[in-house]
Amino acid sequence: MTIRAAIAGLLLAPVAAFAGPSIERVTTPGGLEAWLVEERAIPMVAIEISFAGGASLDPAEEAGAAQFLAAMLEEGAGDLDAVAFSEAAQALGARFGFSASRDSFSVSARVLVENLDESIDLLRLALAEPRFDDAPLARVRAQTIAGIRRGATDPNTQASLAFFAEAFPDDAYGRPVAGFEETVATIDAARLTAAWERHLNRDAAVIGVVGAVDAETLAPLLERLFDALPAAERPALPAVEPALAGGVTVIDLDAPQSTVMFGHAGLLRDDPDFIAAFVMNHILGGGGFSSRLMTEVRQNRGLAYSTYAYLLPLDRAGLTVGGVGTANERVAESISVIRDEWRRMAEDGPTEEELDSAIRFLTGAYALRFDSNAAVARALVGLQRDDLGIDYIARRNDLVAAVTVDDVRQVAARVLDPDALHFVVVGQPEGLADTPIVQ
């Protein structure tokens, strides 16, 4: 086969069909639902749990509580202190991870199937009976504050914090997930107990499991895992509009390269135009080397090592954002190129050829998201959180393939607004004199 033949073959190839793994709905005796993919090739089980809410549930004066709680779940539970808990996990070969984001509190576990029961018991202890002892609490607080201080001089963290603070001045989305030094300093055992009630709400959990376990074995294990967690009906949090106006914010940092984050309002995941916007964004600034931004900023001008754009559909607000790192003396040029590309897509849409390439990539690459038990478990949780349906994986490539040039043009005109783009620049950029600058 020659390359010409390979490419000719590709042009004849239909849109990739991908059925995905076969997903089973598991319901526990207590009415808890989980999605399971039974996969026996490897003697392990991956468990992924997401509790809706995350840092959005924390009051302003307790910003950082969700992430603090996540760190404390590894620091002792039941009759095990921090060291004993960690030793117990190591003795089982179990790997537990706890984390918080703007919209969720997450639990990731990978366990050996030979130790499945004992590993679930240990995880149950961490979730249901965390200890919040004084010494580990002080240690985690010091680690968190050290992280916040490091972030305060890290250009990527600075850019992101400033961007979200400007976009959501009066909402939890505008506060760092790690919190502020002042708020973290006030988080004590009582506040952690309250945070535990807020975040580990079994009624707000979605569960994905992949590995060498069947539904019958899994159901009672999950029942045990969740039986001691709080349950509470909770009203949905209100949606919020990003408050971004077009312009540039400069944050001074002595470094040869400016770190830039930019964006404006975008779509929510349940918007009927979301898939068309997803395809549009791929052409404009999606991953890999072929996007318009990569071509114009990196390939043709050597302005940057990386530049990209992505849709960020939070639970309560949609954003379209991007980033670039570029030499201080070339920041103005980079911003101008990015604005021009934004405008060109908003006004003219994509070419047939670009759309065709994007659909080929997105449909073909979908299978790559399902190549490990851990990745499939994360996907199962994502599908449930976004309420896409248990049959979504098999339908998804057809949704992408159905997108037309007109669809992309319309959604680009609806979503992209070059004049509304807000840039946060961390560095010492030159030549931005004509632009409204804050700070």
Place this chain on the structure above:
Amino acid sequence: MRPALFAVPLALIAASATAEPRVTTFTLDNGMEGVVIEDNRAPVVTHMVWYRVGAADEPPGQSGIAHFLEHLMFKGTDTIPEGGFSRVVAENGGQDNAFTSRDFTGYFQRIAADRLAIVMEMEADRMRNLRVTERQALTERDVILEERSQVVDNNPGAQFSELMSAALFKHHPYRMPVIGWRAEMETLTREMALDFYERFYAPDNAILVVAGDVDPAEVQELAEMFFGHHEPSGRPREARVQEPPHRAARRIEMRDARVAQPYMLRQYLVPSRVSGDAETAAALTILAEVLGGSGVTSRMGRALQVEQEIAIAVAAFYSGLAVDDTSFGVYAMPADGVAPEALEAAVDAVMAALAAEGPTEAELARARTGVQASEVFAQDSGPGLARRFGAALSVGLTVQDVLDWPDLLKAVTAEDVKAAAALLRTEASVTGWLKPAADTARAEPIREGVEG
């Protein structure tokens, strides 16, 4: 003329339903090695070509040329137009990228298994037929300079790591940063990159690794078809200059206004899995795990974080995947108000105690379970397994060495760990501190210079 294709027959190295990866190997007539790792869970494949050449093989004055060439490899060939490589991969639903290290350079694609031939043909084409214009090279040089700014110069911790390596290695090229020193990067040319390419990019200097939903016999057939006609270079890389004896401990201190939290890093010159024996490397690996591997249960974690409460974070690390002698690292970040000297003395005390007593049976048992669990979880990542075999073969190990490694780790005894600890010689070490910029009000008087 196309040489006849008499490849070494497929050898099934390991095949077990669950405990180990299913690995097959072959060697083409022209010396190119192949490794196939079967994983039929999803209809995808990871395709990698590794070259046994990295930043430590660069000519003097051309630091960064291996990495510059890696970027230029995406430009094109006689049959692939500029940007065409990544475009064809993307249009087939694939992802591609590349990486450069001290000892190796790798190119990879993740793609639907039925598209393997497309990426392999292009990878084989650019092994010998790269075309780069002067303009492309100049633009790409700007890109790598921006990459250096983004990855190194915007991050004082990364700048500090560069200085640590430059201080630890007095003579060996591991002292050079992989991305290059900026002043030399600015002088790199298309010709330098192509000379490097001609010298090192050949089938007998390359390893093919394919992991995923594939049939090993078919992979071998494709490899013969696409790579088999390339002539071998007959020139493996030369031995590098080696370190002279290390007789004096070194210290460095870097200060930077962007540093919010000070920390210490110490590195010792130690053997690698290739330059030393594998048993010693296994003992060093377990030593790192017991000393500072798993949070609060490690020796340093328990002593410095839990008991004395003088450290915010600690770690110890060692990777034996290097051609020549490499480094064993120890890291500690002091808690607020703790003097650097006090923390450093406490680190020394923990290391001295472990070197004298060796690990307990419980510590060794936990480390062994950890090794076993890591082996199982490693099976879950096809790309991860492909990287493991590719890196090992690139530095001179064999597939069998990789498969034997977990058993070597599990066989490490307390005496082995004590012997490994004895290899950490103060005279062969650098201790570095990264600190915030000195407060001008409290700045120490400058002692050097002319007194007036």
